Amino acid sequence: MQILIKERGRFSKQKNTGGIAMFKKENVTESHGIHAVWKPWLLSVLAVVCLLLMGMQGKVMADDGSAEKGFIEAMDINLQAECPSMQGLPEDRKDMKGFNHKAHAKEYLKGNSSFSDVQYDDDFTCAACHPGAGSQDEILREPVCNRLSGALAAAGGPQNLKKYYHKTCLGCHRNMHKAGKATGPVRCKGCHTK
Structure with missing residues (x-):
């Protein structure tokens, strides 16, 4: 053949x-x-x-073209969509769109540790929202679902997601508001669009 x-x-x-x-x-x-x-x-x-x-594309990159890691300008927070395999998360009924990540890390958190339930240092404000993290590299290396599952377990489990975020974020906003300092939203519609 x-x-x-x-x-x-x-x-x-x-x-x-x-x-x-x-x-x-x-x-x-x-x-x-x-x-x-x-x-x-x-x-x-x-x-x-x-x-x-x-x-x-999925990595956290600087929005200003610099080589600075970890500071995206804004992001949507939806743990249910980000971590679908995390068992026990409540349904996402209120979305959190356009969270100003960079401004929190670079400006808002500096000098305001006393208003937060999570103590952090002004040299590393990331620890205010990223529990247990010791560096930006550590935050970028560890998948967000792994880190948050540990934090939620300490807060009583994934079913307490809303309570955890409200205590961490809204608690700081309210404490700053009571002290007469400029702060983020203290009402639902300030953070949530639905």
Whole structure:
């Protein structure tokens, strides 16, 4: 039985050697040009670069083009959507859209640790909202679901999500409001859109 083999842009008939095509051993640049060597290599590199870039879309990146890690401008908070495998979370009835993450980390939390139930240092304000974290790298390395499942377990379980967030966030806002300081919302509609 004969098979067709494409060689130098032309098909030629070759004898079938038991399912394995036998090719003439030639210099690749002579028979197919330099592209025969570079095309597969270049396509492989491009594929890897594309995969890396796609993976980076989900990472926390600086919005101002700097190399600063961990400070996205704003984000939606929806633990139910982020961690669907976490058992016992209540249904998300109030969404939290446009949380100003960067402003909290860089401005709002500095100098206000005394108003928070979670004690943190002004040099690392991230600990106010990321319980148990010791560095930005640690926050970026550990999946959010793992970190929060531990915090929620300490707060009585995932069913206490609303209570946990309200104590952490709203508690600080209310304490600052009582002290006459500029603060974030102290009413439901200030944070929730539905």
